[in-house]
Amino acid sequence: MDYLTTNKQAWNERAKVHFDSSFYDVPSFLAGETSLTEIELAELNDVADKSLLHLQCHFGLDTLSWARRGAKVTGVDLSNTAIDKANELAKQCQISADFVCSDVYSYSADSQHSFDIVFTSFGAICWLPCLTQWAKVIADNLTSGGTFYMAEFHPVQDVLEGYPYFHQSKPDIVTEGSYTDVEDDTPQTMVTWAHSLGEVINALIQAGIRIDSVNEYPYSPYNCFENLIEQQPNQFHSIVKGQSIPLVFSIKGTKT
Template sequence: MTTPTTSPSVPEGWREDNLAMWNERVPVHVAGEYYDLDGFRARPDVLRDFETAEVGDVTGKSLLHLQCHIGTDTLSWLRRGAARVVGLDFSAPAVEAARALAADLGHGPERAAFVTGDVYDAAGAVPEPSYDIVYTGLGALCWLPDIRRWAETAASLVAPGGFLYLAEFHPLTESLDDATGTRIVRDYFRRDAAVWDEPGTYADPGAATVHNRSVEWQHTLGDVVSALAATGLRIEFLHEHDVSLFPRFENFEVRDGYHRFPADHPRIPLIYSLKATKG
């Protein structure tokens, strides 16, 4: 991973650049081995063990997945027993791919609905006003410049007695060197956007791509928790995990289905998860 250039907090054209980048990568993800959609159709469940343990029984629940991409996590919750799932993403090709995947699994829109929309405008885009569970998965928050606005939107969609569940890559990892994860090389508290210009995708680094400019933001753990607490949601827990889903550092090893540091490497949090309830 190269070091990005820094820009003003919200560079002009950031959303258009990110949308073009994601739209172009959808067919790569649909066809590639990383998501393995043929395997998913045979066994539609890609949720991580800590997510299913922390979310608990979803039987009979309605679930909204914000920034759902091609819907694999969304549809996994349906297999786990959710009564209805709704996925939202700003990429129309991603939403079409998710709808096609749902149809392949025999789910109509009454059980699995996917809609195109900006996460900040989710309240006006999704079919119901609130959901038992609002879920946001790994690798989502870095695409959003305003974490407070995200928290307000997400909280507004949680039904009374329901909860928001977030699993996300730990922001500490973005401050460490890419080779060993032992040296601090980037400012943890930086607020400016990081502008990248890189071909390929995490799912296929060698893919030939044209729309390679993307814009991301760092949100500290304190920023995320404080933003959610300010909405009135009650933070039930904040957990940190020493596993990752991809080889974030060059010295990672794969053990027990996760990417990890070598056994003799000092452990640091690589993913965090939290649950926040609405009274």
């Protein structure tokens, strides 16, 4: 199975339904609200006048939210439908942004520009078979001394849903609907890979990214898994045997 073709087709369909979903709440963004969560805003708080590359940007809400905070942004995504919608949003909001339709691995070969910040978040790396190559793309696109930042769902949650914790060469192939609240949600076939926390960190280190911080959070900022309990506003916990499990991790690093 050609995973890029399969996942591109699935994300083209998802981009159509996500754009109109209350989960993404485009009207609030158009009214001036940010799509970024308290986690990213607290940990990556100095972006003004810096160039920022957002890998796997979907239809650009987070990318454009960084632009509103002063960053000079470029968003990259596999889905041409998502990129079209990102460009529509940028035009509608009169925000300067560049959006490129490309898979992550191919982007570095075409880019001659180094960025001050490379950013990625939430539900991104599971679509990639090789994190060594992913980390090389990050390092290749960062200027010396530049910042890499990611916030991502914790792999412990995947284990509870029946997926492996450790990476396997054979992917998981699933046919399922979206995590959003849309009614017209045709199931899509998608190809994913598990990546442990250690694998993520070591891939970045080997690519020349100095790890400055690793944080774990006992909640998700999104109500996107089953049986979550909102203990504080926009902090959704998964309780296992009376304890909150880790649902998010973040990594911040510097290109050496």
